[in-house]
Amino acid sequence: MNSAGLLTEAFDRIQEAVHAAVEGLSPDALNARVDDGANTIAWLVWHLSRVQDDHVSDAAGTEQVWFAQDWASRFELPLAEGSTGYGHSSEEVASVQVSSAELLLGYYDAVHEQSIGFIGGLDGRALDRIVDEAWSPPVTLGVRLISVIADDLQHAGQAAFVRGSLERR
Template sequence: MKANELLLDGFGRIREIVATTLEGIDPEALARRLGDHTNPIAWLVWHLGRGEDAQVAAAAGLEQVWTSQGFAGRFDLPLPDQDTGYGHTRSQVDAVQAPPELLLAYYDAVHRQTVEFLASLSDEDLDRVVDTRWKPPVTLGVRLVSILADCLQHAGQAAYVKGAGAATVTG
C-alpha cells in the first residue's frame, strides 16, 4: 500500500462518519449541546469541514472550496469568509446553523478536493516541507496526518453528541 492510499482510506472514514451522523438528523439535534462547554453537531461538522478545506487547500496550493464553490454565500454565516471556527466563542458557535443537507454537501465537496489532491501524491511528495515555523519543520505528510487526526476527533465528537442526544430524548 502506498502512503497516499493509506491517507485516502483515513479521510474516507471521516466522510463516512459525517454522513452517518447527519443521516436522519433534525434541526433540534443539530443545535443541541450536551453541556455548557460542548459544541453542537452543526458546528462540529462545519468546523471539521472548514479545517480540512483550509489546510488541504493551503498545502495543495488550491483555493478553498468554501469560497471557490460558493459555500460561504450558501451558508450565509455572520462570520468572515476565512473563519474556520478556531477559537470561537459560544455565540460564534451558536451562529453556525445549517440544514444537514447543506453541511453534507459542503463536506462532500471538501472531501472530493482532498481525494483529488491525495490521489496525485507520491511518497516523495509527502517529504516536502510545508511549514518552517516548527522545529523540526513540518512536512506535507505530517501536516496531512495532523489534519486527519483533528477531523476524525471532531467527526467522532459529532457522532457522540448525536448518540448521547438520542439516548437523552428517547430514554
C-alpha cells in the same frame, strides 16, 4: 498499499464517520447543544470541514472549496468569511447554525472530493515537502495530512457522541 492509497483510506473513514453522525438529523438536532458550553454537531462538522479545506487546499496550492464553490454565502454565518472555527468562543460556536443535514454534508463532501483528488496524485517523496515553516521543526505535507486526519476523526467522533446523547434524551 502506497502512500496515496493509505491516505485515501483514512480520509474515506472520516467521510463515513461524518455521514453517520449527520445523516437523517433535523436542523434542530444539528444545532442543539447538550449544555450551554457544548459544541453542536453542526459546528463540529462545519469546523472539521473548514480545517480540512483550509489545510489541504493550502498544501495543494488551490482555492478553498468554501470560496471557490461559494459555500460561504450558502451557510450565511455571522462570522468572518475565512473563519475555520479555531479558537471560537461559546457564542461563536452557537452562531454556527445550519438549515439542513444536506447543506452540511454537501460542503463536507465537496471538501472530501477535493482532498481525495489531491491525495490521489501523491507519492512518498511528496510527503516530505515542507508546507509550513512557521513551526519548529517545519511541518511536512505528510505531517500536515496526518494532523488533519487526527483532528477530523476526533471531531467526527465528538459529533457521533453528541448525536447519541441527543437521541437518548
